[in-house]
Amino acid sequence: MVLKKPARSASKNRHYLSGNEAAAEGAIAAGCRFYAGYPITPSSEIMERMAVRLAETGGVFIQMEDELASICSVLGASWAGAKAMTATSGPGFSLMQEAIGYAAFTETPCVIIDVQRAGPCTGQATRVGSGDIMQAKWGSHGDYQVIALSPWSCQEMFGLTVRAFNLSERYRVPVMVMADEAVGHLRETVVLPSKVEVWNRKKQKGGAPFGTEEEDGVPPMPAFGEGERLSVTGSTHDAYGYRKTDDPEAHARLVQRINRKILRNTNAIAETEDYFLEDSEVVVIAYGFTARSGLYTVKTLRKDRMKVGLLRLKTLWPFPEDAVRNLGETVKRVVIPEMNLGQVAGEVRKYCRCDVIPIGQVNGEIIPPERIEETLRRVRS
Amino acid sequence: MTRAMEKYLRPGVKGTPFCPGCGHGILMGLILRAIDDLKMDMKKMVFVSGIGCAAWIPSPHFDGDTLHTLHGRALAFATGVKLFNPDLCVMVVSGDGDLSSIGGNHLIHAARRNIDLKVICANNMIYGMTGGQVASTTPKGARTATTGEGNPHRPFNLSRLVEAAGASYVARYSVTQPVALINAIKKAIRHQGFSFIEALSPCPTQYGRRNRLDRADEMIRDLMGRCILEEEAEGLSEAELAEKIITGELHPCRT
Numbered sequence: 001m002v003l004k005k006p007a008r009s010a011s012k013n014r015h016y017l018s019g020n021e022a023a024a025e026g027a028i029a030a031g032c033r034f035y036a037g038y039p040i041t042p043s044s045e046i047m048e049r050m051a052v053r054l055a056e057t058g059g060v061f062i063q064m065e066d067e068l069a070s071i072c073s074v075l076g077a078s079w080a081g082a083k084a085m086t087a088t089s090g091p092g093f094s095l096m097q098e099a100i101g102y103a104a105f106t107e108t109p110c111v112i113i114d115v116q117r118a119g120p121c122t123g124q125a126t127r128v129g130s131g132d133i134m135q136a137k138w139g140s141h142g143d144y145q146v147i148a149l150s151p152w153s154c155q156e157m158f159g160l161t162v163r164a165f166n167l168s169e170r171y172r173v174p175v176m177v178m179a180d181e182a183v184g185h186l187r188e189t190v191v192l193p194s195k196v197e198v199w200n201r202k203k204q205k206g207g208a209p210f211g212t213e214e215e216d217g218v219p220p221m222p223a224f225g226e227g228e229r230l231s232v233t234g235s236t237h238d239a240y241g242y243r244k245t246d247d248p249e250a251h252a253r254l255v256q257r258i259n260r261k262i263l264r265n266t267n268a269i270a271e272t273e274d275y276f277l278e279d280s281e282v283v284v285i286a287y288g289f290t291a292r293s294g295l296y297t298v299k300t301l302r303k304d305r306m307k308v309g310l311l312r313l314k315t316l317w318p319f320p321e322d323a324v325r326n327l328g329e330t331v332k333r334v335v336i337p338e339m340n341l342g343q344v345a346g347e348v349r350k351y352c353r354c355d356v357i358p359i360g361q362v363n364g365e366i367i368p369p370e371r372i373e374e375t376l377r378r379v380r381s
Numbered sequence: 382m383t384r385a386m387e388k389y390l391r392p393g394v395k396g397t398p399f400c401p402g403c404g405h406g407i408l409m410g411l412i413l414r415a416i417d418d419l420k421m422d423m424k425k426m427v428f429v430s431g432i433g434c435a436a437w438i439p440s441p442h443f444d445g446d447t448l449h450t451l452h453g454r455a456l457a458f459a460t461g462v463k464l465f466n467p468d469l470c471v472m473v474v475s476g477d478g479d480l481s482s483i484g485g486n487h488l489i490h491a492a493r494r495n496i497d498l499k500v501i502c503a504n505n506m507i508y509g510m511t512g513g514q515v516a517s518t519t520p521k522g523a524r525t526a527t528t529g530e531g532n533p534h535r536p537f538n539l540s541r542l543v544e545a546a547g548a549s550y551v552a553r554y555s556v557t558q559p560v561a562l563i564n565a566i567k568k569a570i571r572h573q574g575f576s577f578i579e580a581l582s583p584c585p586t587q588y589g590r591r592n593r594l595d596r597a598d599e600m601i602r603d604l605m606g607r608c609i610l611e612e613e614a615e616g617l618s619e620a621e622l623a624e625k626i627i628t629g630e631l632h633p634c635r636t
Contacts, residue, residue: 034465060464065490069457072450076429076461079448080469084461102451224446224462225469227424231391231441233449242393242441243449 017190019157019183020087023113024049026161027085029196032111033059034077034084036070038092041125042181043115046087067092071099075108079232081223083165087113089181091122093132094139100174101140102234104258107172107210107219109201111164114176115184118339118364127364128181130288131340136176137317143255145262147269148176148317150287154188160314166199167269171261172218178316180339182289182366211239215253216260262318270320273312276302280309282333282380285324285348287313290337290367297372308376316344321351328352333379335359337367355379386413389423391444398437400509402589402597404556404582408503409438411559411580412474415566426470427462431455431484434510435476435503435582453484456491459498470499470570477504477518481539485517492546492575499569500577502539505584513587524591540579540631549574550634555581555608557601558628565630572634581608581626 017025024046027035035054037047047063054061060077064070067088074084088096093114103110114136118129136148147167149160157179164175204220209230212219219239222228231241236251244250262269275295277283286294291312298310311327311334313320327334334352336345337359345358359375361367399405416426428439432452440449446469450458455475463471473480480488480502491498507525508514515525515532518539522531540553550572552565562580569576583589583600594600604626611629614622 034461036461062460062464064457064460065486068454069460069487069490072454072457073461073464075450076448076458077465078461079446080427080462080465082461082465084465098451099454223466224427224448225425225466228446229391229424229444230446231449232447233440234451235449 013191013193014189015192016187017154018045019151019154019179019186020045020115021049022154022157022190023087023161023177023179024053025190025192026158027111027165028053028057029158029192030083030162030165031198031200032083032085032165033057034074034082035059035086036062036064036073036077037086037088038064038067038070040089040092042117042184043087043089043113045184046113046115067095068099071096071110071112074110075099075103078108078110079224079230083109083169085111085113087115089115089117090119090132093135097135097139100146101142101144103174104140104144104146105234106232107221107258109168109172109221110174111161111168112174112176113161114178116178116180118362124364126181128289128366129339129362129364130178130180130290131343131362133178133316133340133343136178143259145259146174146176146317147171147262148178148315150178150313150316151183152288152291152312153183154186154190157183158190158192162196166197169199169201170218171265172201172221173262178288180288208239210237210241212257215257216264217257218261266318266320267322269315270318270323271314272320272323273314274309275312276309277311277327279307280331281307282335282376283309283311283327283331284372284376285311285313285334285336285344286338287316287344290339293367293369293372294337297369297376300369300373301376306376306380313344319347324348325351328354333357335372335375335379337361337372339367383410386410386417389413389416389444391441394442397442399434400586402583402585402600403434404505404584405435405438405503407556407559408501408580408582409442411556411563412438412501412566415563415570418563419567419570421470421570425468426472429455429459429462429471429473431475431479433476433479433508434505435474436479438503439472439474453479454487455479456484456487456498456500460491460496463496463498467497471497472499472501474501474503477502477506477539478508478516481537481542482517488543489546492543492548492577495547495549495575497573498575500575501566502577502579503582504539504579505582505588506536507584507588509584509587513591523588540577543577544632547575548577548632550576551632552630553579553581554628555604555626556583557605558608561628568634574634576634
């Protein structure tokens with residue numbers, strides 16, 4: 001695929017891309033060389049671009065028979081040594097949940113981009129929503145952790161997809177880019193750097209691939225065919241992959257470690273962005289496309305000398321609890337606009353002692369700044 | 382399984398998990414004999430399995446790379462492994478319920494793509510691990526934990542299904558035909574394309590005891606009597622054929 005010619009010759013790396021196209025470019029830049037997927041609105045442009053870009057870069061692309069097969073072949077390719085990805089939307093994301101649990105338990109790196117649409121069920125396929133936030137965290141059975149990132153621009157669809165691969169390789173965990181229809185279909189100028197920082201999974205000959213001395217460590221991960229004679233299983237296993245289906249200690253040790261390796265690194269993983277927080281009394285907490293409405297509102301009200309600010313969550317899981325807790329100590333109220341019925345608002349309540357005011361909207365449309373402005377003016381008075 | 386094959390077993394793995402009289406132990410030995418005859422490099426072999434008794438044939442026993450996956454999804458995982466690293470010899474060993482019921486969609490699509498996967502389906506015609514419930518391969522009329530009055534539905538003819546979907550080598554043999562089965566597995570390993578071996582395997586524990594074949598030797602004898610070659614089937618009436626299982630290279634390959 002020939003990228004569109006840049007508008008100005010002085011900036012060769014600038015391209016006018018949709019969020020979905022930018023995410024595909026991020027994957028390629030991060031070293032993704034395997035993609036398996038199944039068509040679903042509003043994520044299909046990612047798959048279409050990956051089909052072209054992987055052909056150009058010597059990678060493997062395959063359109064599978066369904067989303068179950070898509071995520072499972074991604075996990076197979078990951079064990080064959082690939083950086084691998086799939087993209088989908090709500091219904092497909094639901095189908096992938098069992099395999100996401102498998103990826104977490106077998107510590108298989110993979111990236112899943114969920115371009116969220118209005119759910120539940122088939123809902124409104126072409127309309128926006130962000131109702132999959134809790135599913136990203138809790139969708140599969142049992143106790144496990146994932147990492148979930150939330151882009152608000154086409155540039156971040158690129159950058160956070162790169163980061164998703166790096167985190168996935170570093171922590172051996174499924175990483176989700178929780179995009180939404182609005183950011184996926186948005187078109188903006190995106191700077192594609194000639195080089196990005198890339199992290200590759202650690203290998204160690206003869207090392208235990210499923211256990212570490214530390215109770216929160218990340219073991220090395222060899223690939224199939226390297227002579228390590230790997231035993232990979234979704235049943236409870238010991239450090240070398242032997243099934244331990246009736247050993248209480250082995251089970252507790254493994255489940256605790258796959259949780260601790262993420263939760264104890266929350267501060268290294270979770271990213272937020274502050275706007276006008278120094279003197280704010282009321283703060284909007286927002287993520288994804290909705291944070292754009294949040295920032296616009298806050299800037300508008302600042303012109304009226306209102307002490308309002310914005311905390312933008314770039315990472316949703318592990319939840320940036322320190323940033324939210326600290327905010328709760330200093331402000332009177334937080335307002336949380338989101339395209340669901342309060343999924344993140346409920347999480348914020350766990351850590352904030354101040355008033356938490358959700359603005360839940362589930363009409364398949366973005367939350368307009370006016371709606372946030374109206375709420376901010378009302379709660380301030 | 383003979384001791385000569387123990388060199389292919391993962392160190393530290395003791396015994397097999399199979400019930401007395403189960404055919405899966407025989408099949409395990411036959412797969413290893415085929416690998417031994419062809420002098421395959423175990424470092425370049427990946428064994429992928431799903432969930433169920435048959436999935437434990439390779440995992441963790443075989444001393445290559447083993448990938449024990451989710452119920453029904455072995456072929457999808459195997460597709461990812463093979464496509465990303467075509468130098469690996471990828472063999473899928475799993476059961477009839479895993480491959481053809483919960484994983485049925487992946488089975489027909491993997492066959493359609495004709496990707497070079499060697500699939501060995503251990504068909505015991507029942508869900509063994511979960512306690513003997515009816516499967517998509519259980520013969521009509523057979524009693525199971527969920528069909529006490531006899532299975533009211535027809536079973537899949539698995540080999541014909543996979544052949545119709547596009548597999549380029551298909552063979553069906555029982556573990557009571559060990560030499561033919563070893564040769565078929567060897568052909569599958571050498572064949573560059575989707576190969577499917579339906580290996581009939583007796584389950585006296587869950588199937589036999591509900592169908593007047595309690596003892597392992599009774600089940601083996603029953604299978605031996607019912608498995609006939611294609612040429613033997615010619616001229617038999619429909620009623621006679623109903624009791625028989627046609628074995629052989631149902632879709633031969635050129636290699």
